[in-house]
Amino acid sequence: MPGRIRHILLLLAIASTIVSVHAQPAANRPLGAIPADGLPLAQIFDGGVPDPSVYLQHRNKVYFIWGSGHPKQPGNIVASRYFPSVRNPDRKRDIEWYKKNHPDWILYQADQTTPAYGYIYDFGGLVPLDVSNPAVRQYYLSEFILPAVQKGYRVVAMDNVDLGNWPGAAGRFVNGKWEQLYTGKKNDTAFQQSMISWIQFLADQLHPLGVAVAANIKASSAPMDVVLRMMQGADIWLDENGFTHTGKNITGKAWEWQRTILERIVPSKGYISINQIRGTMDQADPAQIEWVIANFLLLRGPQSLLAVTGFEKKAIYQEFHYRPELDISIGAPVEQAHPVQQVWTRRYQNGIVYVNPSPQDTARIAVPGGHWKTLNGSLKQKTLQLQPGSGMILIKE
Missing domain, CATH: 2.60.40.1180 (Golgi alpha-mannosidase II)
Structure with missing residues (x-):
């Protein structure tokens, strides 16, 4: 079936299954009704949570799951489907598959040989795709994202939407001939514009379906005006650095940068603050826990959620974390x-x-x-x- 026809049929199928998505458009309240009191929470992945009822058993509840395995959750919890942004999410469609079927869609580094993977896992790398190409955007949307929407997901979670060209992407081959797209350097305006327009494309396509776009964006990956443009294109900013990252508190100039961006974003956007505290959650320093909570309360907005997780060599995601300090009830900000x-x-x-x-x-x-x-x-x-x-x-x- 031609790709365009398949895309239209899938859209019609999705539209026929959506009766009521949100009381308001996805871009307005993408995280639903968030209480102004207490510490509304987010869960980061849920592969290690066998019983989702734990999200609702404490004073402060979970309202959003980044990268959930199931679209339906207890209560009014919003679940999102994870996607690796500019990388192919289907391991079966590896680099050899793309070389055979869509060789001009692969992004390479400046040596014109190494795919711009960014991350290498035990199984290898996820194929880096040229999302500046309209055909790639349509393919990613139709093949991966829209099937998740049809299953019931109302938020797509786009990971590693950084404006810094950390994978070293430089270009592609078209009909066997090299075509330079980017410098391959970290600070590249063409690369930045490509990422911003990719997220904007997704928002334009998904908002009519009542689906919001969440993006994991590193706030320090580009000049502030560029970062703000990217964040304005998404509905929810996932902030993986928070105010404590890899067990270290963010202070000084880095804190000021974070605060300045948050003051611009949180009044009108969804915001997920991930804070990776030192050690496991149950053994963490109470002073660091209070630092995390105090910063969140200082700068939270009406659609802001807090996620606290341990860090030992890597972030301890997947599991549900809670401590007595999170039971705080302080009222609404005045x-x-x-x-x-x-x-x-x-x-x-x-x-x-x-x-x-x-x-x-x-x-x-x-x-x-x-x-x-x-x-x-x-x-x-x-x-x-x-x-x-x-x-x-x-x-x-």
């Missing part, structure tokens, strides 16, 4: 984040959040009048001392 000397703060209905992003300076702040407790118990002192790269949350007693 103001925006703002600085008080070197400390950033934000008031909530039932508490106050403080963050000291300095990598070297200790901060001191006066405790407001009233009775307060911290995540660890009652507060007696009248002055708080915030160590470098630390956060604190006060809750009304």
